[in-house]
Amino acid sequence: MEHKELRDLYINVSTGDKKYAGTDASVKIILHDNQGRCTKDIVLDNFFRNDFERGRMDVFHIRKKKLAPLGKIDKIEIWRDDAGLLSDWYVDRIVIEDRENIQVYEFPIFRWIKAKLRYKIKHLDTSLPQLDEHLDQRKMELEDKRKQYEICQKEKGLPVQWDIVSTKADLLTKSKIVKFFSGPWDQVEDVKNLYSDCVFHLPRGADGWKDDLYFANQRIASVNSGVIELCTAIPEKLAVTEEMLKPILEGNSLQYLLDNKRLFIIDFEILEGIHTKPDQFVRKEKNQNVYDHFNVCAPIALFMVDNNQQLRPIAIQLYQQPSSKNPVFLPSDHPNTWLLAKMWFNNADSTYHQALAHLGYTHLLMEGVTVATHRNLSGSHPLFKLLAPHFLYIIAINARGIVKLLAPGGWVDAVMNCGSRGVFDLIKKGIDKWRLDKEGCLPDDLKSRGLDDPNVLPGYHFRDDALLLYNAIQKYASEYVNLYYDGGDKIADDWELQGWGRELVMERESGGVGLKGLPHNGTFRTQDDIVKVVTCVIYTCSVVHAATNFPQYEEYGFPPNYPATFKGTPPTTKDHVDEKQILSCLPSKENSLDVMVVTKVLSAKGTNSLGDFELMYIADPNAKRVVEAFRADLKKISGIIKERNITRRIPYIYLDPEIIPNSISI
Structure with a gap:
């Protein structure tokens, strides 16, 4: 269609949905075309209407007589005064419609507009820094972001970094279960009778907690x-023998199982020596004080793929060094003795899970990446637009929720054997072991654990589903990155990108994030270097967090199944254990309720699914096509996972893209 210069325009201004985002100030705009021409100052004001309210879009009809002569719009210039009581203003986007010529010009803003400062925004506002014609403005905005996002190491050795209390209270108010949570446990099976209302359903662990296949x-x-590994040799510190395992191996030898990749191991050596919370007074009995004692084991467990191609545990040693007081527990032991060993193992597993797999390796690690991204990449940078949806809420949830959970006397102190101090100790030990080119890269992580062959370890649903997602994210990142970097010079000359890499790898004590395993130690040279880092960040913020967070209620919600608190002293003999001894190890009813409530809250998804971004920063039509292709891939993956779950013995729903949020939002 032939473009006509004289026409009416409609300017759509979307004010952000943030606190104090709306403004009472006077706003003006100038439109620039691709021929170097521009309009006079245009006042954006609808008579008798309170414009620019928080979370609202305002439409301004601009008559053609104010616009001539003007061709295709290439840039806008917008500013405000400081009139009115509330002059702060956050703008999401401005869209200009030329309805006569069927033209739409999109200007993603996503900025706080300062008073009396003229902001020049290019159409689509997406450029590498060396190609930005408004470099002074870009540097000023980036400097402002650095002041806002200062890297802070809250405690030496730790990563840099929702009102959960009110949500807990609301759940308890609605639940009828509270009245049952006082007094001693009578029988383990009685715990099941408590899940009788619609607020707390019976977790799946309640039916499988004694079963070896469920434990596996x-x-x-x-x-x-993410901790199980292929066992290629029995470690000397694990005191198993062919003779003791013979009744369990279904006629196979240990060497045969090793040779055929049917033995697997989990070694929690990292838990050895971590802090545990002090003994707690319970009551006075026969003129003596009775205390609860808390321990955390550092166990090693051996698993076998049996002749029916199902994984099952075959040995558990609760501490690292074999001795007469550290026996190897077997499925052939007395059922309650074996059950108690599995429960102590699960207590250790829950300690690792909460401190590292969940908190350390997603929440805290990605908070540092979020801060570094804001500090180094302009809002106009294409990589910022790609990554920003995956950082939504992470700083807020860490500041409001995690702090409450980890505060002295908080949830972690109440319900975990290691307490908050032990969690911090474990994070310090584990955070330096995490590498982007291993734990952050799923194919490399699987290879390092001997599990990259899909024929090894049948039923490894996390691997099988996560690989689909990792590959889709990698494809998405690659197609997007290649839109903007078509050669090495663009990468080398992008000082924002290179500054981001330097800050990601810089030691935490020096003001960086302290990540290990980045390509060329944080110096980006190729498109593949960028894709690897971007893929890891998106994958961790979405898939990894979903996998470690959303199954929590189903496991923790039935205390005997996956006890975060387990009282007493781990067994030092293989003597028979009665149910009373198991009951004495369980957390109190009050602590059990607290675990149920918090894991119920944490397991609830309240944000958009992966690919359905709460805020769409991307405006470039070519990049939008990449996003649409990503969404189509996710839809296919969702169908594949749903199909897989029809035949799985225990469905694994947590990596269905419909369930995975874009970011660490809870």
Whole structure:
């Protein structure tokens, strides 16, 4: 269609849905075309209407007589005064419609507009820094972001970094279960009778907690599915012998199982020596004080793929060094003795899960990446637009929720054997072991654990589903990155990108994030270097967090199944254990309720699904096509996972893209 210069325009201004985003100030705009021409100052004001209210879009009809002569709009210039009581203003986007010529010009803003400062925004506002014609403005805005997002190491050795209390209270108010949570446990099975209302359904762990196959499934399709490894040799510190295992191996030898990749191991050596919370006074009995004692084991467990191609546990040693007081527990032991060993193992597993797999390796690690991204990448940078939806809420949830959980006397102190101090100790030990080119890269992580072959370890649903998602994210990142970087010079000359890499790898004590394993130690040279880092960040903020967070209620919600608190002293002999001894180890009813409530809250998804972004920063039509292709891939993956779950013994729903949020939002 031939473009006509004289026409009416409609300017759509979307004010952000943030606190104090609206303004009472006077706003003006100038439109620039691609021929270097521009309009006079245009006042954006609808008579008798309170414009620019928070979360609202205002439409301004601009008559053609104010616009001539003007061609295709290439840039806008917008500013405000400081009139009115509330002059702060946050703008999401401005869209200009030329309805006569069927033209739409989009200007993503996503900025606080300062008083009396003229902001020049290019059409689509997406450019590398070396190509930005308004570099002074870009540097000023980036400097402002650095002041706002200062890297702070809250405690030496730790990563840099929703009102959960009110949500807990609301759940308890609605639930009828509270009245049952006082006094001692009578029988383990009585715990099941408490789940009788619509607020707290019976978790799946309640039916499987004694079962060996369910215990094994917790290693490969539950909250902590990233620690199991192929066993290539029995470690000397694990005191198993062919003779003791013979009744369990179904006629196979240990060497045969090793040779055929049917033995697997989990070694929680990292838990050795971590802090545990002090003994707690319970009551006075026969003129003596009775205390609860808390321990955390550092166990090693051996698993076998049996002749029916199902994973099952075959040995558990609760501490690292074999001795007469550290026996190897077997499925052939007395059922309650074996059950108690599995419960102590799950207590250790829950300690690792909460401190590292969930908190350390997603929430805290990605908060540092979020801060570094804001500090180094302008809002106009294409990588910022790609990553920003995956950082939504993470700083807020860490500041409001995590602090409450980890505060002295908070939830972690109340319900975990290690307490908050032990959690911090474990994070310090584990955070330096995490590498982007291993734990952050799923194919490399699987290879390092001997599990990259899909024929090894059948039923490893986390691997099988997560690989689909990782590959889709990698494809998405690659197609997007290649839109803007078509050669090495653009990468080398992008000082924002290179500054981001430097800050990501810089030691935490020096003001950086302290990540290890980045390509060329944070110096980006190729498109593949960028894609690897971007893929890791998106994958961790979405898939990894979903896998470690959303199954929590189903496992923790039934205390005997996956006890965060387990009282007493781990067994030092293989003597028979009665149910009373198991009951004495369980957390109090009050603590059990607290675990149920918090894990119920944490397991609830309240934000958009992966690819359905709450805020769409991307405006470039070519990039939008990449996003649409990503969404189509996710839809296919969702169908594949739903189909897989029809035949799975225990469905694994947590990596269905419909369930995965874009960001760490809870």
